[in-house]
Amino acid sequence: MARRTPAGAELTRSAPAHWPGLNDRVWVEVQMPDSFGGETIRIPTRVEDAHDGTLVVAAPSFRGDLHVVAPGLPVAVCWAGQRGQSRQDFLIAEVVRRRVPAWDLVPCSDVVVEQRRRYARVPASGGVHVTPVHGDPLAAEVDPDDPVEEPTVPAQLVDLSEGGSALSVPAGSWLRLGRLARLAFDLEGFPVHQEGQVVRSLDSLEADRLEVVVAFAEPVAAADRLRRYVMQTQIRQRRGGDR
Structure with missing residues (x-):
């Protein structure tokens, strides 16, 4: 299938070996237009394919995506990566409606390795108590006429980073895209309490559960402890032969 290249784009054909592998989790950053707040949003997704100088990622969902996402969007x-956080600029060459909707991305810069661990995610386990955040503007949309307080959601850690966490939660809970949430969990004997926003919701292998990704709000009070946990876990993985 022919690939469309956005007009005026100066492309850089980086070696696929520099890129994440198939099914690896990645984050995409999108600069929203002023009409949608003008902020840079960061959304997790995963790699679907990489070929012919094109990186294919599953199309992430976010507020305003139907109005913003189009070929040519940077x-x-x-x-x-093994040396730290890797980053590369791309242009969307094509929005493809496959079985899994995807973005075909063409690079327009070299890969830059940032020696930071904020975005590095490592497996984690343990229970999490998730409670709603007072003043969440989306809370009223659940049922504005129901005065019953939304319950605490019992969740399980899936992975963890300095900047967020993936959680396995019961299907049908109030946790959905855009909701604000407060997480409380134990990390190697120390309590962590952190607010964040649900930026991704994925189907789980278990029919009665979902996997949601919560991006932590700044400041992250436990940033040093989370960073140390990520580093120690990565060291253990490498010793065991895992990336």
């Missing part, structure tokens, strides 16, 4: 892709 995005940045970030992923955890």
Whole structure:
């Protein structure tokens, strides 16, 4: 299938070996237009394919995506590498409606390795108590006429980074895209309490559960402890032969 190249784009054909692998989790950064707040948003997704100088990622969902996403849109892709956080600028060449909707991305810069661990994610386990945040503007949309307080959601850690966490949660809970949430969990004997926003919701292998990704709000009070946990876990993985 022919690939469309956005007009005026100066492309850089980086070696695929520099890129994340198939099914690896990555983050895409999108600069929203002023009409949608003008902020840079960061959304997690995963790699679907990489071929002919094109990186294919599953199309992430976010507020305003139907109005913003189109061929030619510049995005940045970030992923955890062996030397630290890797980052590369891309342009969306094509929005493809496959079985899994995807973005075909063509690079327009070299890969830059940032020696930071904020975005590096490592497996984690343990229970999490998730409670709603007072003043969440989306809370009223659940049922504005129901005065019952939304319950605490019992969740399980899936992975963890300095900047966020993936959680396995029961299907049908109030946790959905855009909701604000407060996480409380134990990390190697120390309590962590952190607010964040649900930026991604994925189907789980278990029919009655979902996997949601919560991006932590700044400041991250436990940043040093989370960073140390990520580093120690990566060291253990490398010793065991895992990336």
